[in-house]
Amino acid sequence: MFPVSGVPRFGLMIGFQPFSLKRSITKILAGKGLAGEVLARWYNPAWRNTAVQVLFVLVLAAILAILGWNLRANMLARNIPTDFSFWNDTAGFDINQTPIAYSPLSTYGRAFFVGLLNTLIVAAIALVLTTIIGVIVGIGRLAENRLVSLLAATYVEVLRNIPLLLQLLFWYNAILKPLPGPRQSLIMPLGAVLNNRGLFLPRPSFEAGAAGVAGALAIGLALAYLVWHFSILKPGWPRNLLILLLAVGPAIGFSLHMPPLALDFPILKGFNYAGGFRVSPEFVALLLGLSLYTAAFIAEIVRAGINSVPRGQSEAAASLGLPPGLTMRLIILPQALRVVIPPLTSQYLNLVKNSSLAVFIGYPDLVQVFTGTVLNQTGAAVQVILITMAVYLGLSLMISFAMNHLNRRMAFVER
Amino acid sequence: MASNSIAPGGTYLSHKNAPVLPPPKQKDAWWERLRRSFFGTPLSAFLTLLSSGLILWLTPDLLRFVLFDAVWNAPDGEACRVPGAGACWAFVWHKLPYFIFGSYPEHERWRVVVTLVLGALLLAWLLWPQKMGKHPDKPFAAALLFLVYPLVALVLLLGAPIFGLPMVDTDLWGGIFLSLVVAGVGIVVSMPLGIILALGRRSSLPVIALASTSFIEFVRGVPMITVLFMANFMLPLFLPETVHIDRLSRPLVGVALFASAYMAEVVRGGLQAVPKGQYEGSAALGFTTWQSLRLVILPQAIVHVIPGIVNTFIGLFKDTTLVAIVGIFDFLRTVETARLDPVWAGPTISATGYLFAALFYGTICFGMSRYSIGIERRLAERKKGRVA
Structure with missing residues (x-):
């Protein structure tokens, strides 16, 4: 009945027990000193569990102590700084994207914050972009139109099976670097310009009318909300259109009277563009790579989420006369969202962690500036790496916390 | 449009009757179906x-x-620099030995080939779907692949003067073969270590569970690059000064630890999917904890999460490209080096090199994901009892 060897077989046991090393040792050592004590109690699960854990802690502590001792000895022997005093030393290197004031005369601490902010900027924009692309592609894969679903499926299979690093290098070295110089720039819509120096966007600046337009917008929105909330408009009127007009009409009217924004367009001056807002090619490559790659995974999550809503839901909605668009918005998406949020969270976490690949194409993010340049200049490897890890752990925790909060709000409320 | 709307509170109101639809046709003409699908x-x-x-x-x-x-045949980059020329496949062809073997000495490359073929055969044996009821030989294949093969590969690749194989310094390793070595080490180490960590996380002993959970969550919370930096810069500092740790071994340790944390989470999912009755049943039969894990729980848990394990391997394989940051010449790094070769430099070289690399990674990862989907389907059918 027990074909598996090593399993105890049951049968009559008369006066004879097969030889057991454990039992023999127990017998020999019984009542003899510490080993006898341990063996005698070994068959008490509570005692054994405690003993195993104490032993585990002792071994772990011993290993950590040895590693720590080696670390100290090695650092002293190699003249590696053991404290954080480098934080206030002059950095002496420049960074090509500085959201806060920074110069080579600034401190390493300042460089850390520049890198951290650059990481946050690219991650935040990529998160928004990747969600939009991912949702569109995910819904596209489920489209009845075969051409659309084929395109979406190709997108997903190509993008998610190629390493992100390869995609980043491709965007940066094969697409953005060989672009023509400023004189032969590609002219993009809305006055943007693309060349091998980067992407030049018109820079908006606020004008005198800005406050007025903001006020008009606020009044319009309040009016529209009141009209919508108290159902003032009779059924049969084009209600959505009227409410939209009420909301943005005053603002549009006021801005025609007094423009709120002026756009500073990039203009070719000499050998380069002046004015406008320059986005470095490194940033464009990282943003493109991160958002397109993560979007492939998000698309699959969205598809699985929509598929998880039973067919009966959309059929019931259709039989109630709900048009397809509203069925999607009111019936399918809210239910799909519950399934989507947990895996979406882990994709967001991946995106933030993957933004560290910036170091390969020279975008000055936290890893490139701090774990790269600062580590090389100061030699304070342990401190720098631990700080970097702590920052990413903190970011991960913050995103998890926010998404868990959203998940709880979305969770199915059961009676 | 105007008459249907959402009232406050999300209630949907329809103010007119929906149009009466004609009864569905029994069967549409093919062009009618086509029209509805594309221009509905x-x-x-x-x-x-x-x-x-x-x-x-x-x-x-x-x-x-x-x-x-495309330029298919050329002795150097001249023909590829002609305006209007397409992909320079001649470049890939000329650099292929470098892409595969890196700087591994030319007359010793047969050793790499033997290692790769041996590994491929063992892997095929392990992964080939097997009919139920036949005597299972997969545990034997797994033991060979996970215990014996790494030693054989180590001797073959690194060399052993006793067997007449001259030593080859790891600084010379590179290319596709090195990428496979990194991925292979990650897989071979992360499987057992991941299982141990997953068991530790589910342990009833709070200290063990806390230690395993902390390790897993810490590694999963930081980018792989920082783990590689840690392995490269901090590992030598943790060891006594007399111990020299090889430049290739450091990122290998990093990759193995990183993969283990992810593998642990996959295995934990499998452990959670094994019904409680299985634990209780094996305990009632008199199995000790370890016997029950080895003979009852783990076989079911692992089979259940094979798709998840394969997906982790896909991620691991793509992540091997990151070891370039600590100066390892993996496949992508050899492409990066080769495309800057002045003999071949030209406007299409970068795109050609990346296209080739994309084909390589894309084919392997796509193949693995198809395999994972196939296994998933088989498992679902086995659950329904369709496959004996």
């Missing part, structure tokens, strides 16, 4: 036009670059 609604028609426009716009350029205008 205005939006669908618009998307059809948009996507066919996109395809018609991109495909000819792509085909011209990859096939028709």
Whole structure:
């Protein structure tokens, strides 16, 4: 009945027990000193569990102590700084994207914050972009139109099976670097310009009318909300259109009277563009790579989420006369969202962690500036790496916390 | 449109009767079905036009670059620099030995080939789907692949003067073969370590559970690059000064630890999927904890999460490209080096190199994901009892 060897077989046991090393040792050592004590109690699960854990802690502590001792000895022997005093030393290197004031005369601490902010900027924009692309592609894969679903499926299979690093290098070295110089720039819509120096966007600046337009917008929105909330408009009127007009009409009217924004367009001056807002090619490559790659995974999550809503839901909605668009918005998406949020969270976490690949194409993010340049200049490897890890752990925790909060709000409320 | 709306509170109101629809036809003509699929609604028609426009716009350029205008045969970069020339496949062909073997000495490369073929055969044996009821030989294959093969590979690749194989310094290793070594080490170490960590996380002993959980969550919370930095810069500092740790071994340790944390989470999912009755049943039969884990729980848990394990391997394989940051010449790094070779430098070289690398990674990862989907389907059918 027990074909598996090593399993105890049951049968009559008369006066004879097969030889057991454990039992023999127990017998020999019984009542003899510490080993006898341990063996005698070994068959008490509570005692054994405690003993195993104490032993585990002792071994772990011993290993950590040895590693720590080696670390100290090695650092002293190699003249590696053991404290954080480098934080206030002059950095002496420049960074090509500085959201806060920074110069080579600034401190390493300042460089850390520049890198951290650059990481946050690219991650935040990529998160928004990747969600939009991912949702569109995910819904596209489920489209009845075969051409659309084929395109979406190709997108997903190509993008998610190629390493992100390869995609980043491709965007940066094969697409953005060989672009023509400023004189032969590609002219993009809305006055943007693309060349091998980067992407030049018109820079908006606020004008005198800005406050007025903001006020008009606020009044319009309040009016529209009141009209919508108290159902003032009779059924049969084009209600959505009227409410939209009420909301943005005053603002549009006021801005025609007094423009709120002026756009500073990039203009070719000499050998380069002046004015406008320059986005470095490194940033464009990282943003493109991160958002397109993560979007492939998000698309699959969205598809699985929509598929998880039973067919009966959309059929019931259709039989109630709900048009397809509203069925999607009111019936399918809210239910799909519950399934989507947990895996979406882990994709967001991946995106933030993957933004560290910036170091390969020279975008000055936290890893490139701090774990790269600062580590090389100061030699304070342990401190720098631990700080970097702590920052990413903190970011991960913050995103998890926010998404868990959203998940709880979305969770199915059961009676 | 105007008469249907959402009232406050999300209630949907319809103010007129829906139009009476004709009864569905028994069977549509094929052109009717085609029309409905591609031009059924205005939006669908618009998307059809948009996507066919996109395809018609991109495909000819792509085909011209990859096939028709491509340079297939050239002694150097001269022919590829001609304006209008497409992909420079001659470049890939000339650099292929470097892409595969890195700087591994030419007359010793047979050792790499033998190692790779041996590994491929063992892997095929392990992964080949097996009919139920036959005597299982997979544990034997797994033991060979996970215990014996790494030693054989180590001797073959590194060399052993006793067997007449001269030593080859790891500084000379590179290319596709090194990428496979990194991925292989990650897989071989992360499987057992991941299982141990997963068991630790589910342990009833709070200290063990806390230690395992902390390790897993810490590694999963930080980018792989920082783990590689840690392995490269901090590992030598943790060891006594007399111990020299090889430049290749450091990132290997990092990759193995990183993969283990992810593997642990996959295995934990499998452990959670094993019904409680299995634990209780094996305990009632008199199995000790370890016997029950080895003979009852783990076989079910692992089989259950094979798709998840394969997906982790896909991620691991793509992540091997990151070891370049600590100066390891993996496949992608050899492409990066080769494309800057002045003999071949030209406007299409970068794109050609990346295209080749994309084909390589894409094919392998796509193949693995298909395998994972196939296994998933088999497991689902086995659950329903369709497959004996």
